[in-house]
Each structure stands twice: as structure tokens, then as C-alpha cells.
Amino acid sequence: MTLFKEFQSALKGLWSLAVGLKVTGREFARPQLTVHYPRKVVDNIVTYRGHIELVGKPKEPAVPKCITCMMCATVCPSGCISIKKFPPPKVAPAAEGEEAKPKAKPVKTPKAFNLNYNTCSLCGLCVQNCPVDSLRFSTDVYLAGVSRADFEYDLMARLAAQAEAVAKAKAPAEATAGAKPGEGGE
Amino acid sequence: MNIATCPFPAIAITATDYAKCGSTAYCYVEPRNVVRAAKYFFEAGYFIEDVCGLDLEEGFEVVYHFDSFTAPGRVSLRLVVPHDKPVVPSIAGVFPGAEWHERETTDFFGVVFEGNPNPKPLLLPDDMTLHPLVKEQKKRQPAVNVFVVHRLSEGKEPTAAKKKPADEDEEA
Amino acid sequence: MLQTEIIVPAELVRLVLGIVALAAFVGANAIVLVWLERKVAGHIQRRPGPFEVGPYGLLQTAADAAKLIGKQLTMPAGADAFLFWLAPILAFLPVFVLFMPIPFGENLYSLDMDLGLVLILAYAGFGVLSLCLAGWSSHNKWGLLGAARAVSQSVAYEIPLLLAVLAIAFMTGSFNLQAITEGQGPWPWQWNVAVQPLAFFIYFACALAETNRAPFDLPEAESELTAGFHTEYSGMGFGLFFLAEYANMIVVSSVATVLFLGGWQGPVFSGWWWFLAKVYALILAMMWFRWTYPRVRFDQLLNLNWKWFIPLGLANLLVTVAVV
Amino acid sequence: MSEIQTGDYYTRHFSPGPSDDTLIINMGPQHPSTHGVLRIIVELDGEYILRCEPVLGYVHRMHEHMGETKSYTQYLPNMGRVDYLHALAWNWAWCGAVEKLAGIEVPERAQYIRVLTTELNRISSHLLWWGAYILDLGAFSPILYAFQDREIIMDLLQIPTGSRLTYCYFRFGGVSADLSDAFLAGLKDFVPYLRGRLPMYRDLVTDNVILRKRCEGIGHFSPELCRRYGATGPVARGSGIDYDVRRAEPYSIYDRFDWEVPVLEAGDAMSRYLIRLAEIEQSLKIIEQALATIPSGDFIAKGAPKPKWAPPRGETYFAVEGARGKIGVWLVSDGTKTPYRVKLRAPGYCNLSLFAEAAQGVLLADAVSILGSLDLVIPEIDR
Incomplete structure (x- = not known):
């Protein structure tokens, strides 16, 4: 009887192998799922949060909302944001003699806003903690470069280029700006 | 568990608020009694969760976390060894799982576990002499500054901040 | 001028032509098979497989071969140079001999010999020698383990393979492959597989093991032995092993076609195309297995052989002899 | 020599x-x-x-030291890198430890969001393990089938978190973004979809005789062995230890859902395998219930800590159930903006430590099977 049982279990085993073949055979006949990258792209990039970029003022799209409070640079765990402020409006003291207003309004917009994407860990703390919503995530996934310098972004220039493109297209900002995170997607 | 019924020689046992600090008791022992304590926890059905080091002004505190599969309630077994002679008997003979945790603590703090069956560097390179978690003298905090003991009952034991644990205090 | 009449035996012409044709056949088919394997794998896994180089990626293998030829040949320090380089050549060369007695069509064969089957079985033993040498001479412990596995696996599985083949030989009363083919009819129920299903099953399973195909690919089991016997081979050294694997697949499938599936005979328009179609069907099945099953363990593999295939093969042979 | x-x-x-x-x-x-x-x-x-x-130590990054040099908030992204396959559980472990230390309340909706995303992440981790384990045993195709399903999870989790693997989504007192309708709708569709896929997994792999022979009776761990080495998670549950942190040390809102802790007595690789597949189903069950009852409200507490915040002095231990077992964070604070000591208890570390004993006397191929059945993530072990 043990021999019989052995044969029975062997047949059962063989049957399980046949079932496996059936599964792979079925999958063989089904259409492919791969997205052939350069010809087609995936459709869920809109929810991806890539590196950060600046948000322009509604009236002047080339000028960021940023008030150089340095919050993003301080909170960043890897120190990849560097911001240069304009020097405080201390016009040279009396020697020049002109009507340099001693109480000129300080320029709040940054002189330079650079991101070193090489060290960014995409935690989103900067965007979350920006008090004036001047930062947002870009949806850039198709990034490639040959040197580290390719990933050191001048975000002010990027904003200017975006604003220019928008102006050129005379289309609403929706076209270039990434959608707000957490929305959209399939 | 309290100090009177404790089956191994302990310096102090504090029942703590599980909801706040995640342990039901802190149990301070002298380094030389740690194996007896571990044996007790082994026989009581606990498993070893981890062995951690902590660099305090008083010395290196070594914290063993034991927990039970059946009746949850973490107990942290603690001892303090001086900075200049950080030697603790290994409990790997009781809980073989402690071997790696002890080797890790040796890597990070330089605390030597005497009797560890395989005292090789585990996570750090073998030629590394630096112990990364040892703090500079001026950054070290006394125990009172980091331990706020959430006592469960009105315990009569001294606070966790035992200044000089390497005294006598042997009982049982 | 004195005319000397050189009498060239027709057999020799046929042999030389046959070897040249076989070289082309094996080379071309191996390349096609590599491509096919990748396509089958791709489609089973719902991806396209190679599709960039050439139409449907057909030239991908050729590109890979060119790359492999261009790569530096390295040899580990301490390896036995002669044996190390002999092994891949030894893996590939006997394949030509194996093809010689196989009748692809009614008149399409390079060597008509009565002991064709014996020749194939004899030369098939070379394969294991090359694996053994490769693993042993590369001065690599993984290679050594792979070699040890290869030897015990091949030696063990040759026995039931022989038993299965023997059953057919008894039935036909001949070792001549052409005769065996002609002993079967054109229709599937006239094929030997209908009479000897068990022998076919054993033969096919053993063929998988002999060619080191999954689920019996233990000598090169990459999740255990990194790459087994060919761990240390680079460039065309590796390429030859690779080609030899596919060439061996063609050989065992061809022999199976001849022995069990009626060879070049088909219900309509008998000819070499039927032979090729059957060979490819078997090869496709082998690929299908590879991309479906996990790998068996080494002791299980040998257990399977000694506890199942050999007794079953013996029983099958006994019954066959009794009936004949 | x-x-x-x-x-x-x-x-x-x-x-x-x-x-x-x-x-x-x-x-x-x-x-x-x-x-x-x-x-x-x-x-x-x-x-x-x-x-x-x-x-060990080839990818050691000294996360515990980083914890002592960064602020509490800045340490968040580290968590996704400790165990990249179940990043959200580590997110939770760190946030939970800080919340426990500082007594921060997490709003209802945030609790649900955490449960939904963490369970989804657990499924993706198990799926990847499933494929990789079968790959270790020599079958190539199942991993890609698992990846098909995992891809959907990653697409889903990308909606709230913005990333696909090393999530940094939880914040002290909640999460960083609310769940969108697209996510909820997608998740609702995903639950029946994955349930429909599981029979295929069973047919192709679980019932396969070769796989069964490679797993059954291989790498037997007794409950005693698990206890001596502190093994947790599916490894312990496969050895008959009914221990799940979600049940044993209840945190968040797991007690509200009707689910089971799968436990098998056999203690071999097959039982660990089956436990993980059963956990996928249990996670689906939790997700289904959480989806049905998720309330509206804040996704992060009103008084959530600002980046430059410092918690009170004290210490705490917080544990969560990760895909690999018990994740523990022991946190000691001296009241400054940076932690005084962070200890990360990685489940894989303890699970691997029993390997040396368990692998004695087995075949090399079985060692591969045992190693795979432990579900190791090396960055988590090395930390």
C-alpha cells in the first residue's frame, strides 16, 4: 500500500507541475505590460515628487514667493539647499551724500536659490515647512547626467525659464507646473 | 517584580509606566550579576529584544531589553560600567542571540563583553579603533538629565539615576 | 598528362558536406534558440524580451556573440591553463559528431551507420567531461562544487536514459536511427511515443538533466553556486558553454524526435520540416519548463533518478522485452 | 590552506x-x-x-549615530533607508517613539491613513519577498508576477507619499499629506484584484511539488530557538509563537479591526512561506475595514511639532510590527533638539543571528532556502 501511496503522491506532484505549466502558459498568451520607455512613458508621473522648484508670484511668475526665511535650508537633513540673500539695503553711509533712504525696504526675494540634488533625500520637509508656499515638487523623473554638476540646480534660473515658457505659450500655468502633490494620478 | 522578591541580586527595581516609557520595570544590577539576571529572565520565558549602550557621565550604561511572547511587558535590565574599565560579563551563554547585540555594543561603545564566544567586530571594520557612539566628555549628560522615570506605583527605590552603582549592595 | 582517378567514396563526400552543413546548422540554430529562449522568457513574464536589435530583436544574439568575442578572456590565477581552455572547446566540439547519424529527412543525413544510436550515446559522455574539467581547472571552489554536481548528475542520469533508449532499440531491433524512424508511421498514433509513453517520459526528463536544463540545472545553479562550473569563464569561453548548452538541447530533442516522434515523417508532406517542427516543439517545452519551475535540490535529483527513473526504466524495459 | x-x-x-x-x-x-x-x-x-x-557591515551606515547628530525631524528620511522594503513601518516606529515620548496625539484620520499605507507597504514587502524567495529556489517567472502586483501598490503609494520606495511620509502627529480620492478609489479596486491573484500564486508556486520539497521540513526552528535568539515576525509565527506586536503591544487603532495573527506550528521554511502569504490576506482584510470606516478630519495634528522643536527629557521604547518582525526604537532625550541616543532594533538582525545555528548540518541548497525564508533586508540588518 505504501508503494501505491508513493505513486499517488508522485502523480499528484506531476499534476501540480502541469498546473504550473498552465499558469505560465496562460500568462504567455496575455498581452505585455512593459512600457517601452523612450517611445512611451508611464502615466503616473504627475504624483511623483521629484526635486523641489520655486513657485513664482501670481503676478510676476519669474519672481519667487520666497521670503528668504531660510526655513527650508535649516530643516533640510542633508543641507542641499543654499540660498543667497540680497545684502541688506544699507546704502553707503553719509559720504556719498545722496538721498539714500536709510530705511529702504529690504529685498526679501533671494539673490540665488541653489539646490544640490545629489544629496537630497526627497523627504519633503522643505516644502512642508515653507511658510509662504514658495516651494513645490517638480515631477522630473527623466533625469540623467554625466557629472555631479548636472544635478546642481539654479532654481531661480529654472523659475525664470518656466515663466518665460509659460509666457511664450500664453497658456495657463498648468502646462509646465507640476500638479499639486497628492492629487491626480490614475 | 520588586526588589524584595527578586530572585537575582539587584541594586534597584523600579516599576515604570508601560504606556509612557515602554517598559514595565527598570532593573539595575551590578555588572557581575548580569548573567544571573539573564538566567532568571530566560527561565521566566522572556526573549531578548536587544542590548543597547548609552554613554552617560557616570559611565557606560548597558541596557538589556527583555520581552515575553506570551505576557507582554518589557523589562529593561540595566547596569553601569565605568568609562575607564568598561567590562561586562557576556550573557551569550544564556541567550545566544545576545552575542550579536553585544558585539554591536562593543563596536559602538568599546564596552567589552567578557566571555562572548566570538568577540570580533561585527558591523564596523576590523581595523577601526574609533567607537562612534562614545560622546565627547563635554557632551555627556548625567543620568538625571536623560531619565525621567515614569513610576507606576509609589516606589521606594532610588531614582534610576544611580550615581555610583559599583558599590557593594549584594543580596539574596 | 596522366589522369589519375581519385576515387572518392560517396560516403566521405557526404560526411564532409554533412559536417560543414551541421556546423552551419548548429551555429545558426543555437543563435536562434538563444533568441527564442529570451523571447519565451519575456512573454511568459509579460515583457517583450529582446526587441531593439533587428526585427523582433532577432539580431540581439548576434550582437551578444560579437560582444562576447570582443571581450577579454581572463583566467584566474592558479588555474590550469591547458585544461581551462580545453574545457569549453570540448563542450562544443562533440556536438558535431552527435549530429552525424541523425536523419533529418529521408535522404538528409551525413552518416548512415548501423550503430548510430551507440555513437550518439558514446559521444554524449563528452559533455560531462568538459563540465568537470571546467569546474576543476578554474581553481574556484564554486566551480569545483559545480563540477562535482555535474559529474554525479550526468553519470546517474545516463543510466535511465540508456534504459529508455534501449526499450526503443529492442522494439525496433536496430540501432540505426534511419531504421528506427522508418519503423514508425507518419501518424501520431503510429509513433513510438504512443507505444512507449513511459520511456518517452523518462527519456525527456533525463534529457533535461543531461543538458543541465531547469529544473535540473544544478551544476550552474546560480542562486547556490553563483554560476557553478563556468563561474570563472569570460568572453567566448562562457559563450561556448552557452552555445554548447543549446546545441545539446537540439541533439537531445533530435534524438527524441527520431526515437519517439516519428522523425521526419508527418501526416502530410513528410520531410525535414516535420523533423524541425518536432525538435522545436520539444525545445519550446524545455524552455517552458525552465521559466515555470523552481530548481530541485541535489539529493532530490539523485533520489528521483535512483528511486524512480531507474526502476521505472528497468520495468519498462522488462515489459518491452517480454512483449517483443 | x-x-x-x-x-x-x-x-x-x-x-x-x-x-x-x-x-x-x-x-x-x-x-x-x-x-x-x-x-x-x-x-x-x-x-x-x-x-x-x-x-555583516558591508552597508553599515551608522544610522544610530546620525540620529544623535540630526534633529528629530531631520532624522525622518533616514527611516525609509533602514528597511527600504517596509519603509513605512520604520517611519511609524520613529514617529511613534517621538510621539510617545512627547505625548503627541495623532488625529483619527491620520491613524487610519497610517494603517492603510503601512499595511499596503507590508503587502508590497511580502510580495517582493515572495518573488525573491522563489528566485532563490530557481524559478524565474514568479518574481515578475509579484512585481506586476507590487507595481500597482507602488503606484498607489506614490500618490500620497510622492515616492516609490524610500518613503518619508509620516510626521510627528500625523502624516505629510492627505489621502486623495484617487488613492482611495485605487485601493478599493486593488483589494479584490490582489485577492483574485492569490490563487494564481498558489497554483504556480505554493502547490508546486518541487517547491514543497525544497521548503517542507527544511530549516526547522523550534519556538525555543526563536526565543533564545529573539526572532520575531513571520519567523517566530512560523514556529508556533503567537506573537504579533500589533496584537501584543497594541498601538494605534489595530484593535478596532477584525483580523487574525496567522500562526503555524511546523517551524520550517514552508510554514514561514505560508505565514507571509496569509499575512497578505490579513493585511487586505485590515485595509478593507479601514477603507470602509476611514473618518474625515485632519491628517496631521494641529499642534504638531515644528522643525526646531525639542521634546521633553526622558526615554521611551516603541515597537511596531514590520514585515520582518518587531521593529523597536529606544529613544533617549536630554531635552535638546537632537536625540541623546537612538537605538534601532532591526528584526532582520535578530532573525539572521539564528541562522548560524539553524544552518548547521544542512545542504548548501537548503541554506539558501533557509536564508531566503528569513526575508532578509541587509541595509536593515547593518543599519
Whole structure:
């Protein structure tokens, strides 16, 4: 009887192998799922949060909302944001003699806003903690470069280029700006 | 568990608020009694969760976390060894799982576990002499500054901040 | 001028032509098979497989071969140079001999010999020698383990393979492959597989093991032995092993076609195309297995052989002899 | 024996055994089945393992030291890198420890969001393990089938978190973004979809006789062994230990859902395999219930800590159930903006530590099977 049982279990085993073949055979006949990258792209990039970029003022799209409070640079765990402020409006003291207003309004917009994407860990703390919503995530996934310098972004220039493109297209900002995170997607 | 019924020689046992600090008791022992304590926890059905080091002004505190599969309630077994002679008997003979945790603590703090069956560097390179978690003298905090003991009952034991644990205090 | 009449035996012409044709056949088919394997794998896994180089990626293998030829040949320090380089050549060369007695069509064969089957079985033993040498001479412990596995696996599985083949030989009363083919009819129920299903099953399973195909690919089991016997081979050294694997697949499938599936005979328009179609069907099945099953363990593999295939093969042979 | 003298520190200290007939080989750190960069020095007699010793530290990043140099908030992204396959559980462990220390309340909706995303992440981790384990055993196709399903999870989790693997989504007092309708709708569709896929997994792999022979009775861990080494998670549950942190040390809102802790007595690789598949189903069950009852409200507490915040002095231990077992964070604060000490208890570390004992006397191929059944993520072990 043990021999019989052995044969029975062997047949059962063989049957399980046949079932496996059936599964792979079925999958063989089904259409492919791969997205052939350069010809087609995936459709869920809109929810991806890539590196950060600046948000322009509604009236002047080339000028960021940023008030150089340095919050993003301080909170960043890897120190990849560097911001240069304009020097405080201390016009040279009396020697020049002109009507340099001693109480000129300080320029709040940054002189330079650079991101070193090489060290960014995409935690989103900067965007979350920006008090004036001047930062947002870009949806850039198709990034490639040959040197580290390719990933050191001048975000002010990027904003200017975006604003220019928008102006050129005379289309609403929706076209270039990434959608707000957490929305959209399939 | 309290100090009177404790089956191994302990310096102090504090029942703590599980909801706040995640342990039901802190149990301070002298380094030389740690194996007896571990044996007790082994026989009581606990498993070893981890062995951690902590660099305090008083010395290196070594914290063993034991927990039970059946009746949850973490107990942290603690001892303090001086900075200049950080030697603790290994409990790997009781809980073989402690071997790696002890080797890790040796890597990070330089605390030597005497009797560890395989005292090789585990996570750090073998030629590394630096112990990364040892703090500079001026950054070290006394125990009172980091331990706020959430006592469960009105315990009569001294606070966790035992200044000089390497005294006598042997009982049982 | 004195005319000397050189009498060239027709057999020799046929042999030389046959070897040249076989070289082309094996080379071309191996390349096609590599491509096919990748396509089958791709489609089973719902991806396209190679599709960039050439139409449907057909030239991908050729590109890979060119790359492999261009790569530096390295040899580990301490390896036995002669044996190390002999092994891949030894893996590939006997394949030509194996093809010689196989009748692809009614008149399409390079060597008509009565002991064709014996020749194939004899030369098939070379394969294991090359694996053994490769693993042993590369001065690599993984290679050594792979070699040890290869030897015990091949030696063990040759026995039931022989038993299965023997059953057919008894039935036909001949070792001549052409005769065996002609002993079967054109229709599937006239094929030997209908009479000897068990022998076919054993033969096919053993063929998988002999060619080191999954689920019996233990000598090169990459999740255990990194790459087994060919761990240390680079460039065309590796390429030859690779080609030899596919060439061996063609050989065992061809022999199976001849022995069990009626060879070049088909219900309509008998000819070499039927032979090729059957060979490819078997090869496709082998690929299908590879991309479906996990790998068996080494002791299980040998257990399977000694506890199942050999007794079953013996029983099958006994019954066959009794009936004949 | 010349190989041993020319080896490195660990090889030199792995003294050859008494017999001359043994082979000492390095499995890893680039071996295909050690997933990442684990290295195991193995002494073989034929193909039988006499003894072995794992060598760690190839991806050691000293996360615990980073914890002492960064602020509480800045340490968040580290968590996704400790165990990249179940990043959200580590997110939760860190946030939970800080919340426990500082007594921060997490709003209802945030609790649900955490449960939904963490369970989804657990499924994706198990799916990847499933594929990788079968790959270790030599079958190539299942991993891609698992990846098809995992891809959907990653697409889903990308909606709230913005990333696909190393999530940094939880914040002290909640999460960083609310769940969108697209996510909820997608998740609602995903639950029945994955349930429909599981029978295929069973047919193709679980019932396969070759796989069964490779797993059944292999790598038997007794409950005692698990206890001595502190093994948790599916490894312990596969050995008959009914222990799940979600049940044993209840945190968040897991007590509101109707789900089971799968436990199997056999203690072999197959039972660990089955436990993980059963956990996928249980996670689906939790997700289904959470989806049905998720309330509206804040996704982060109103008084959530600002980046430059410092918690009160004190210490705490917080544990969550990760895909690999019990994740523990021991946090000591001296009241400044940076933690005084962070200890990360990685489940894989404890689970792997029993390997040396369990692998004694097994075949090399079985060692691969046992190693795979432990579900190791090396960055988590090395930290």
C-alpha cells in the first residue's frame, strides 16, 4: 500500500507541475505590460515628487514667493539647499551724500536659490515647512547626467525659464507646473 | 517584580509606566550579576529584544531589553560600567542571540563583553579603533538629565539615576 | 598528362558536406534558440524580451556573440591553463559528431551507420567531461562544487536514459536511427511515443538533466553556486558553454524526435520540416519548463533518478522485452 | 590552506575545522542569493554545511549615530533607508517613539491613513519577498508576477507619499499629506484584484511539488530557538509563537479591526512561506475595514511639532510590527533638539543571528532556502 501511496503522491506532484505549466502558459498568451520607455512613458508621473522648484508670484511668475526665511535650508537633513540673500539695503553711509533712504525696504526675494540634488533625500520637509508656499515638487523623473554638476540646480534660473515658457505659450500655468502633490494620478 | 522578591541580586527595581516609557520595570544590577539576571529572565520565558549602550557621565550604561511572547511587558535590565574599565560579563551563554547585540555594543561603545564566544567586530571594520557612539566628555549628560522615570506605583527605590552603582549592595 | 582517378567514396563526400552543413546548422540554430529562449522568457513574464536589435530583436544574439568575442578572456590565477581552455572547446566540439547519424529527412543525413544510436550515446559522455574539467581547472571552489554536481548528475542520469533508449532499440531491433524512424508511421498514433509513453517520459526528463536544463540545472545553479562550473569563464569561453548548452538541447530533442516522434515523417508532406517542427516543439517545452519551475535540490535529483527513473526504466524495459 | 592566510580578517579568524576534507568558502558579499551584501563564511563537507558565520557591515551606515547628530525631524528620511522594503513601518516606529515620548496625539484620520499605507507597504514587502524567495529556489517567472502586483501598490503609494520606495511620509502627529480620492478609489479596486491573484500564486508556486520539497521540513526552528535568539515576525509565527506586536503591544487603532495573527506550528521554511502569504490576506482584510470606516478630519495634528522643536527629557521604547518582525526604537532625550541616543532594533538582525545555528548540518541548497525564508533586508540588518 505504501508503494501505491508513493505513486499517488508522485502523480499528484506531476499534476501540480502541469498546473504550473498552465499558469505560465496562460500568462504567455496575455498581452505585455512593459512600457517601452523612450517611445512611451508611464502615466503616473504627475504624483511623483521629484526635486523641489520655486513657485513664482501670481503676478510676476519669474519672481519667487520666497521670503528668504531660510526655513527650508535649516530643516533640510542633508543641507542641499543654499540660498543667497540680497545684502541688506544699507546704502553707503553719509559720504556719498545722496538721498539714500536709510530705511529702504529690504529685498526679501533671494539673490540665488541653489539646490544640490545629489544629496537630497526627497523627504519633503522643505516644502512642508515653507511658510509662504514658495516651494513645490517638480515631477522630473527623466533625469540623467554625466557629472555631479548636472544635478546642481539654479532654481531661480529654472523659475525664470518656466515663466518665460509659460509666457511664450500664453497658456495657463498648468502646462509646465507640476500638479499639486497628492492629487491626480490614475 | 520588586526588589524584595527578586530572585537575582539587584541594586534597584523600579516599576515604570508601560504606556509612557515602554517598559514595565527598570532593573539595575551590578555588572557581575548580569548573567544571573539573564538566567532568571530566560527561565521566566522572556526573549531578548536587544542590548543597547548609552554613554552617560557616570559611565557606560548597558541596557538589556527583555520581552515575553506570551505576557507582554518589557523589562529593561540595566547596569553601569565605568568609562575607564568598561567590562561586562557576556550573557551569550544564556541567550545566544545576545552575542550579536553585544558585539554591536562593543563596536559602538568599546564596552567589552567578557566571555562572548566570538568577540570580533561585527558591523564596523576590523581595523577601526574609533567607537562612534562614545560622546565627547563635554557632551555627556548625567543620568538625571536623560531619565525621567515614569513610576507606576509609589516606589521606594532610588531614582534610576544611580550615581555610583559599583558599590557593594549584594543580596539574596 | 596522366589522369589519375581519385576515387572518392560517396560516403566521405557526404560526411564532409554533412559536417560543414551541421556546423552551419548548429551555429545558426543555437543563435536562434538563444533568441527564442529570451523571447519565451519575456512573454511568459509579460515583457517583450529582446526587441531593439533587428526585427523582433532577432539580431540581439548576434550582437551578444560579437560582444562576447570582443571581450577579454581572463583566467584566474592558479588555474590550469591547458585544461581551462580545453574545457569549453570540448563542450562544443562533440556536438558535431552527435549530429552525424541523425536523419533529418529521408535522404538528409551525413552518416548512415548501423550503430548510430551507440555513437550518439558514446559521444554524449563528452559533455560531462568538459563540465568537470571546467569546474576543476578554474581553481574556484564554486566551480569545483559545480563540477562535482555535474559529474554525479550526468553519470546517474545516463543510466535511465540508456534504459529508455534501449526499450526503443529492442522494439525496433536496430540501432540505426534511419531504421528506427522508418519503423514508425507518419501518424501520431503510429509513433513510438504512443507505444512507449513511459520511456518517452523518462527519456525527456533525463534529457533535461543531461543538458543541465531547469529544473535540473544544478551544476550552474546560480542562486547556490553563483554560476557553478563556468563561474570563472569570460568572453567566448562562457559563450561556448552557452552555445554548447543549446546545441545539446537540439541533439537531445533530435534524438527524441527520431526515437519517439516519428522523425521526419508527418501526416502530410513528410520531410525535414516535420523533423524541425518536432525538435522545436520539444525545445519550446524545455524552455517552458525552465521559466515555470523552481530548481530541485541535489539529493532530490539523485533520489528521483535512483528511486524512480531507474526502476521505472528497468520495468519498462522488462515489459518491452517480454512483449517483443 | 593558503587561501585562508591570504584572506581578510574574518577569514583568518574563521579557523579551519579539524578535518582536512572540508572546504571553506565565502558566500557573498556578492553572492546572488544573499540579497545585497551579506557575507557568510561557510565550512562545507561535501555539500553539507558544518558551520557558518555571517559577516555583516558591508552597508553599515551608522544610522544610530546620525540620529544623535540630526534633529528629530531631520532624522525622518533616514527611516525609509533602514528597511527600504517596509519603509513605512520604520517611519511609524520613529514617529511613534517621538510621539510617545512627547505625548503627541495623532488625529483619527491620520491613524487610519497610517494603517492603510503601512499595511499596503507590508503587502508590497511580502510580495517582493515572495518573488525573491522563489528566485532563490530557481524559478524565474514568479518574481515578475509579484512585481506586476507590487507595481500597482507602488503606484498607489506614490500618490500620497510622492515616492516609490524610500518613503518619508509620516510626521510627528500625523502624516505629510492627505489621502486623495484617487488613492482611495485605487485601493478599493486593488483589494479584490490582489485577492483574485492569490490563487494564481498558489497554483504556480505554493502547490508546486518541487517547491514543497525544497521548503517542507527544511530549516526547522523550534519556538525555543526563536526565543533564545529573539526572532520575531513571520519567523517566530512560523514556529508556533503567537506573537504579533500589533496584537501584543497594541498601538494605534489595530484593535478596532477584525483580523487574525496567522500562526503555524511546523517551524520550517514552508510554514514561514505560508505565514507571509496569509499575512497578505490579513493585511487586505485590515485595509478593507479601514477603507470602509476611514473618518474625515485632519491628517496631521494641529499642534504638531515644528522643525526646531525639542521634546521633553526622558526615554521611551516603541515597537511596531514590520514585515520582518518587531521593529523597536529606544529613544533617549536630554531635552535638546537632537536625540541623546537612538537605538534601532532591526528584526532582520535578530532573525539572521539564528541562522548560524539553524544552518548547521544542512545542504548548501537548503541554506539558501533557509536564508531566503528569513526575508532578509541587509541595509536593515547593518543599519
